[in-house]
Amino acid sequence: MQPLITPEDLAAQLDGDQPPVVLDVRWRLGGPPGADSYAEGHIPGAVFVDLDNDLAGEPGEGGRHPLPEPAALQAVLQAAGVRASRPVVAYDDADGSVAARAWWLLRWAGHPAPRVLDGGYAAWQAAGLPVESTVPQPERGDFVVRPGQMPVLDAEGAAELAREGVLLDARAHARYTGETEPVDPRAGHIPGAINAPFSEHVGADGRWRAPEELAAHFAELGVGDDTPVGAYCGSGVTATSVILALEVAGRSEPAALYAGSWSHWSRDPRRPVATGDQPG
Structure with a gap:
């Protein structure tokens, strides 16, 4: 599967029968917090996932953003509604490099269809597509993490x-x-x-x-x-x-x-x- 998706294609899929799970992973090394940007507005239905707390383990001997423990990652992804039977699209508001971390972790965990939104949140807005500030309550997913699927x-x-x-x-x-x-x-x-x-x-x-x-x-x-x-x-x-x-x-x-x-x-x-x- 092509790892990138355009805003227009994502919008069409969100209106379909099997919409993808959308993860908002906005983050900046020096701040401000991505959660604040998410609260101001996000792609409809998107769930915020925090890089430091959700997509990494505790900093220490393994580095500043070591890989999360499989059980912890599974809990985060299931809470976000991730299922193996549905695609997942991650986006940030910069150059895609943070969204790529979510894409890579999903691949590492064995998900068959993760993608990154090409151009991120800025491209979504530039295309005139809708945004919302409502925090969704997704149905719990059933994705089971199988670590080690990426080298x-x-x-x-x-x-x-x-x-x-x-x-x-x-x-x-x-x-x-x-x-x-x-x-x-x-x-x-x-x-x-x-x-x-x-x-x-x-x-x-x-x-x-x-x-x-x-x-x-x-x-x-x-x-x-x-x-x-x-x-x-x-x-x-x-x-x-x-x-x-x-x-x-x-x-x-x-x-x-x-x-x-x-x-x-x-x-x-x-x-x-x-x-x-x-x-x-």
């Missing part, structure tokens, strides 16, 4: 992939080079990783770039059809948009996610760090 890397696996395949660092260039590090203990990147900022997946209008453009983009980064590839970012959130973008580009095998990402790697002073423009 995941630990620190050792990420280091090996950086040597023997392609490990893509989804953070902004200044964080990759080590010029700045606003959140995590050390600045720089995993030696051998290639910078692939998640912001490059979308155009100026917030819509995802065409498949052929993304395919060319990743080819320039050294990703071939048979190249082992993985991704990481600051805490395992925006790296999922790299995995989504690779799928949009036509890659058949999903890329692996280093779930702990830089927030996990940088905690251990024994792990090497590279700085500058080159992978190192």
Whole structure:
């Protein structure tokens, strides 16, 4: 299934006999809270899901946004009305990188039909489609989480992939080079990783770039059809948009996610760090 859906197609499906479950996952690293934006207005029927509390485990040794425990994720998804028999569409109000986290977790959990709203909430509004502030009370879903349906890397696996395949660092260039590090203990990147900022997946209008453009983009980064590839970012959130973008580009095998990402790697002073423009 194509992982993206347009606002117009989503609106048509919401009027159909089997409407998808819609998850509002708006979130910003520096705030304001996505829940406040949701309360002001959201896609009709959408259920708010909080990244920090619902789509991640407790921060700590595993990083700032470790994968949630399967039972906890299942409870969240069932409360939102998620069923295996119905599609799920996630959206944010930025570049799709937070919605991609929900998409990836659903895939990891074994859901057969998650998608991301192309252009997010801004595209929905630009299309003149309705919004509401009413908080829905969805019928409890029956989706059963079966973890492990998407490949995941630990620190050792990420280091090996950086040597023997392609490990893509989804953070902004200044964080990759080590010029700045606003959140995590050390600045720089995993030696051998290639910078692939998640912001490059979308155009100026917030819509995802065409498949052929993304395919060319990743080819320039050294990703071939048979190249082992993985991704990481600051805490395992925006790296999922790299995995989504690779799928949009036509890659058949999903890329692996280093779930702990830089927030996990940088905690251990024994792990090497590279700085500058080159992978190192």
